[in-house]
Amino acid sequence: MKVSLKEVNKSFQKGKGETLEVLDDIDFNISEGEFVSLIGPSGCGKSTILKLVAGLDAPTSGEVLMNGRTVTGPGTDRVVVFQEGGLFPWMTVIENVTYGLLRKKMSKEEAHEKAMEGLRMVHLANFTGSYPHELSGGMKQRVAIARALVMDPDVLLMDEPFAALDEQTRLVLHKELQRIWQDTGKTILFITHNIREALTLSDRVLLMSTRPGAVKREFTVQAARPRDPADSNVVDLERRVMEELEEEMEKVLKEEFGDDYHLEKSRVRDSDHSDMGSHI
Ligand SMILES: Nc1ncnc2c1ncn2[C@@H]1O[C@H](COP(=O)(O)OP(=O)(O)OP(=O)(O)O)[C@@H](O)[C@H]1O
Ligand SMILES: [Mg+2]
Numbered sequence: 001m002k003v004s005l006k007e008v009n010k011s012f013q014k015g016k017g018e019t020l021e022v023l024d025d026i027d028f029n030i031s032e033g034e035f036v037s038l039i040g041p042s043g044c045g046k047s048t049i050l051k052l053v054a055g056l057d058a059p060t061s062g063e064v065l066m067n068g069r070t071v072t073g074p075g076t077d078r079v080v081v082f083q084e085g086g087l088f089p090w091m092t093v094i095e096n097v098t099y100g101l102l103r104k105k106m107s108k109e110e111a112h113e114k115a116m117e118g119l120r121m122v123h124l125a126n127f128t129g130s131y132p133h134e135l136s137g138g139m140k141q142r143v144a145i146a147r148a149l150v151m152d153p154d155v156l157l158m159d160e161p162f163a164a165l166d167e168q169t170r171l172v173l174h175k176e177l178q179r180i181w182q183d184t185g186k187t188i189l190f191i192t193h194n195i196r197e198a199l200t201l202s203d204r205v206l207l208m209s210t211r212p213g214a215v216k217r218e219f220t221v222q223a224a225r226p227r228d229p230a231d232s233n234v235v236d237l238e239r240r241v242m243e244e245l246e247e248e249m250e251k252v253l254k255e256e257f258g259d260d261y262h263l264e265k266s267r268v269r270d271s272d273h274s275d276m277g278s279h280i
Contacts, residue, residue, distance in 0.1 A: 001067050001077060001154035001187055003030040003053060008062035010048055011212075022048050024212035026062070030187055032154075037190045037198035039241070040208030040216075041252045046191045048213075050157050053189060054080050066155070076104075079153040083160040085144025087132040093119065094128035097147045104151075118146035121180055138169035142176070149180065158190045162197065171229075174200050178226050195241050199234045200227045207244055210251045217244050 010023040022045045030036045038046045051057045052064050055074040064071040066078070087096045094115055101111035119125045122142035132140055141161055148156060162170045178201060181188060192198050198205045199221055209216040219241060223233035 002032050002065075003155060003187060003189065004063075004065040004068075005029075005049070005052070006063045006065065008049075008052065008059045008064060010045065010052065010057075011060050021212040023059075024214045026213070026215060028206060028215055028218075030155075030189060032187055033185045034204070035181055035188045035190065035202045037192060037202040037205045038208060039192060039195060039198050039205060039245075040213065041210045041245075041248050042193075043252070044208045044210050044248075045213030046208060047159055050080065050159050050189065050191060053155070054078055054157050056080075076151065077154045078157055079148040079151050079155075080157045080159065081141075081144050081148050081161045083163050085140045085147075085161075087140055087143055087147075089132050091131075092128065093124065093130050093132075093135070093143050096132070096143055097150055100147065100151050114150045115146070118150040119143075121149060121183075122146045122176060136169070137165050138173060141165065141173065145177070145180070149184070149186075153186070155187045155189065158188065160191050160193065163193065170197070174229075175226060177201060182225065195238055195245070196229050196234065199223075199237050199241070200229045205237075205241065207241060207248075210248050210255075216248070 005026050005028055008023055008026040009021075012020045012022060014020045026049060038049060040046055048057070052059055053071065055064075055071045055078065058072075066075075088099070091099065094112070097115035097118055098111040101114055102108070106114070116125060116128070119128065122145055124139060124142055124146065127135065127139065132143070135143065144161070162173055165173065174197065180186075190198070190201060199219075202221055205219045205221065206215050207217040207219065208214065219237055221227075221233065221237060223231040227234060
């Protein structure tokens, strides 16, 4: 399923007559089966874009289209995975994963079978009876991914799904997500603050500028799959993306700390895993 945003603007009312312009003429397409990431400073409107595509909110002007049809609300063709998987704590793993299927009026047997298939895909078939509090953060996110996959959406919308996880778990899930994406051919829109994560997973990375958010630059990742984060293509691109981002980061920090704030470029470039930290 092809996703298109056409001249999408979004603003929010901010109290008395004040308007907060959040998105400024967002215009891009995601081809069927493509993996696209959005990166950019905190508050630039990434989650807002995801919500518009999910149909959870509507643009102020412009259009979001799925295969050429205007999105007017949520639909079974799109499923969102958030940072905190949002599992029901009172339900077991299998109950969490079958929940959406049973609501779709699928029979218990079929729902169970589908859920098992989804759990096998994320290597959690042995944890069907566990409750979320008995799982690690990475396992919970894998359940959330299984729960999204069993609904068989055309488009998977992922808003920082691995942000709360440690680096090792994150690397494992990158491998799993790449494999699942290759096996299922889903179209994926992925949000992250981690440049290397974006470059490891995506066909294209869209870099957004600070508020009002616009797409500032687009990077196509050529590296072979499954990606190795140490691939020279990935590492080279990482440096380029980081350079582009510095400008945007400086704007955000100035907004927060005043005009006399100057970013120490070398410090940002040298930072370990190109995570943009809490400000960005
Ligand atoms: N429902 C809302 N009402 C008012 N303002 C909103 C609403 N949703 C988002 N905003 C504002 O829109 C801007 C963009 O928010 P958004 O959550 O899209 O940013 P983001 O790029 O996802 O940031 P982060 O990287 O921190 O998650 C922010 O200034 C936010 O305060
Ligand atoms: Mg966000």
